[in-house]
Amino acid sequence: MLNIAVILGSTREGRFGEKPARWIFGELEKHEGVKPTFIDLRDHKLPFFNEAVSPGYAKEPFKDEAVARWTRAIAAQDGFVVVAPEYNRSVGGEMKNAFDWVYREWNRKAIGFVGYGSVGGARAVEHMRLIAVELQMAPVRQGVHLPMDLYMAMMGEQAPVDPALFAPVQQTADTMLDQVVWWSAALKAARDRDEMAEAA
Secondary structure, three states, rough: OOOEEEEEEOOOOOOOOHHHHHHHHHHHHOOOOOEEEEEEEEHOOOOOOEEEEEEEOOOOOOHHHHHHHHHHHHHOOOOEEEEEEEOOOEHHHHHHHHOOOOOOOOOOOEEEEEEHHHHHHHHHHHHHHHHHOOOOOOEOOOEEOOOOOHHHHOOOOOOOOOOOHHHHHHHHHHHHHHHHHHHHHHHHHHHHHHHHHHOO
16 A cells, blocks of 8 residues: 655645645545545744754654654655645745755655646746755656646635546646556555565
């Protein structure tokens, strides 16, 4: 069984992100052999990263319980789909901060993206791809970019919205999820093999 999380990477009041996040979570639930988890950054009150030691060298016990809980949440997953807006040609600060607090627990895991905002959140997604590479992750090729007309059509709707509204991006979403599941399985097998070799 693969553990794959959908991360809702916006915490602002009146956020749009819950609509595509709940939709993509429902699409992920359709995949056999996957145990999906919904992670909302609102439920993880992370401080701004200010540690003297890089997360790559940090070890438990962590001083901050919110950081410890976030680290455990990431460690439990085999792959991720991040749903995030674009702010000023980049990813929002809360999602960047969430990336920055963890290192080893992100390593050698697959990640896909759903972006929204200007140009479908493409610049935020591109920035997150680079962050993921630095975290030794495997960002999948296919991204999901919600066009502005779709964004505007859902503005007045309450989450969860009718999945049919996402029909214009259904094919790209299917491809992205297939890639995340495939790479999550492949990387989990490789991690398990390495752990067995180290234990021998």
